[in-house]
Amino acid sequence: MSSIWLVSVLVGVFAVFSIIGWLLYELHKVNAGGNKTKKSVDELNKAYTQVAEEDVHHLFNSQFREELRNRGRLRFESIINENAMFLKQDLDLTISQLNEHLKKEISSHLESEFADYAKAMNDAQELALGSLRKTAAEVEQQRAALSQALKSEVDEREAAILRVYEDNMAQIIEHYVQGALGQQFDLHSQLPFILEQMEANKEDIIKDMRL
Amino acid sequence: MMNESEFRLPSTLIGKAHLAQLIRELEGVENDLEAQKAANLGKAGTAAVDLHVPTMSKALAECIELNQTDIVDAQQRMKFKKTLNTIKNKAPVMHFTFASDPDGESLQKLVDWVRQEIHPRALISVGLQPSLVGGVYLRTPNHVHDFSLRALLHNKRDIIVQELEALHER
Numbered sequence: 001m002s003s004i005w006l007v008s009v010l011v012g013v014f015a016v017f018s019i020i021g022w023l024l025y026e027l028h029k030v031n032a033g034g035n036k037t038k039k040s041v042d043e044l045n046k047a048y049t050q051v052a053e054e055d056v057h058h059l060f061n062s063q064f065r066e067e068l069r070n071r072g073r074l075r076f077e078s079i080i081n082e083n084a085m086f087l088k089q090d091l092d093l094t095i096s097q098l099n100e101h102l103k104k105e106i107s108s109h110l111e112s113e114f115a116d117y118a119k120a121m122n123d124a125q126e127l128a129l130g131s132l133r134k135t136a137a138e139v140e141q142q143r144a145a146l147s148q149a150l151k152s153e154v155d156e157r158e159a160a161i162l163r164v165y166e167d168n169m170a171q172i173i174e175h176y177v178q179g180a181l182g183q184q185f186d187l188h189s190q191l192p193f194i195l196e197q198m199e200a201n202k203e204d205i206i207k208d209m210r211l
Numbered sequence: 212m213m214n215e216s217e218f219r220l221p222s223t224l225i226g227k228a229h230l231a232q233l234i235r236e237l238e239g240v241e242n243d244l245e246a247q248k249a250a251n252l253g254k255a256g257t258a259a260v261d262l263h264v265p266t267m268s269k270a271l272a273e274c275i276e277l278n279q280t281d282i283v284d285a286q287q288r289m290k291f292k293k294t295l296n297t298i299k300n301k302a303p304v305m306h307f308t309f310a311s312d313p314d315g316e317s318l319q320k321l322v323d324w325v326r327q328e329i330h331p332r333a334l335i336s337v338g339l340q341p342s343l344v345g346g347v348y349l350r351t352p353n354h355v356h357d358f359s360l361r362a363l364l365h366n367k368r369d370i371i372v373q374e375l376e377a378l379h380e381r
Contacts, residue, residue: 162376170371177344177364187309187317194347195324197358202328208351209303209330 004087011083012076019072218294219331221273222319226336229270230299236271237292240264244283298332305329308338308348310359 187194198205224230243265251262262283267275275282280291305325307313313321318337325333340348345360 166372166375169375170368173371177360186311187313187321190309190345190347191317191320193345194321194358197346197356198324198349199328201356201358204354205305205349205351205356206329208354209305209333 004084004091007087008080008084012080015076015079016072019075218298219277220298220326220334221270221277222323222326223270223273225318225322226334227299227304228336230295230334233268233271233274234292234295234299236268237288237295240267240271240282241288241292244285244288298334302332302334303330303352304334304336306336306338306350308340308343308350310339310341310343310345312339313337 220230224233244262247262264282274295275291278291281287282291307321318335322335325335338348343359343361344364346358346363348359349356
């Protein structure tokens with residue numbers, strides 16, 4: 001805002017000097033026209049000069065100078081106001097254009113950024129989903145393998161325990177029978193069994209006895 | 212008097228120890244008869260046929276009777292003794308191990324079967340092993356035959372295992 005005022009003051013100063021220069025030029029032109037008829041004019045000039053010298057105080061009196069000053073001031077003010085108005089209009093236009101441009105730029109930039117962000121988010125999401133799917137598949141695979149290993153281990157252990165149990169149970173039953181029968185079997189009751197067994201192996205026994 | 216191959220052993224005579232005992236008894240009988248003979252020789256007119264046979268064990272009496280031996284006849288008696296000694300030294304021996312102490316009657320039946328089916332002059336020695344539970348553990352000169360209940364149970368262990376498996380499956 002201060003720069004605007006500075007420009008306005010400079011323009012006003014320039015206008016004042018221009019007016020003063022123009023007045024001097026007009027006066028010089030008036031003076032130059034009288035040289036042709038130098039003698040008569042000199043005389044006339046002398047007379048005029050004399051008159052002017054006499055009347056200078058009448059033409060450029062303080063009232064006239066005040067009026068000129070007022071006119072210059074008004075003109076200067078109007079020029080300044082006009083320039084300020086133009087400047088304001090240009091400035092408003094520029095600001096509005098700048099706003100539009102900024103809006104567009106920012107919007108496009110934001111849209112681009114949002115698009116990139118959305119794309120990155122999608123990519124990250126896809127990556128995360130892929131990673132999760134892969135992890136889930138691996139976990140499932142490991143679970144299946146572990147389950148299979150556990151099942152086979154349990155089956156193996158069960159079979160081993162069962163085998164040991166059966167062996168032990170057979171031994172227990174055997175011991176039980178041995179303990180229960182013990183001395184209860186007399187030879188008389190066993191004789192048919194013994195003779196049957198010997199009859200079945202008679203040939204082997206005879207062969208051995210003959211050796 | 213039968214020859215050596217036809218010689219028969221009574222069922223009451225079971226093992227080598229019995230046979231040795233029988234031979235010792237026979238020697239006693241022989242000594243007694245010789246003493247009687249010597250005593251009779253001192254007496255004029257006494258014949259050898261008047262010799263008195265001393266009291267003998269059932270086994271010896273059965274053996275003498277079974278082999279139709281005249282024990283008073285010195286020659287037959289000597290042959291009988293020689294045969295007994297030969298059997299004692301050369302007869303095949305079968306070692307029977309039982310779970311419990313065998314009774315005499317069953318043992319005689321077993322001896323009869325062995326001498327009838329296996330060898331007529333086979334001798335038997337008896338052992339005791341309670342862990343056999345039942346049956347017999349037979350050892351012949353070159354082989355071993357386990358007819359014990361322990362072996363039977365051990366061999367048939369699969370049946371128990373199968374039964375247990377069936378029980379487990381149910």
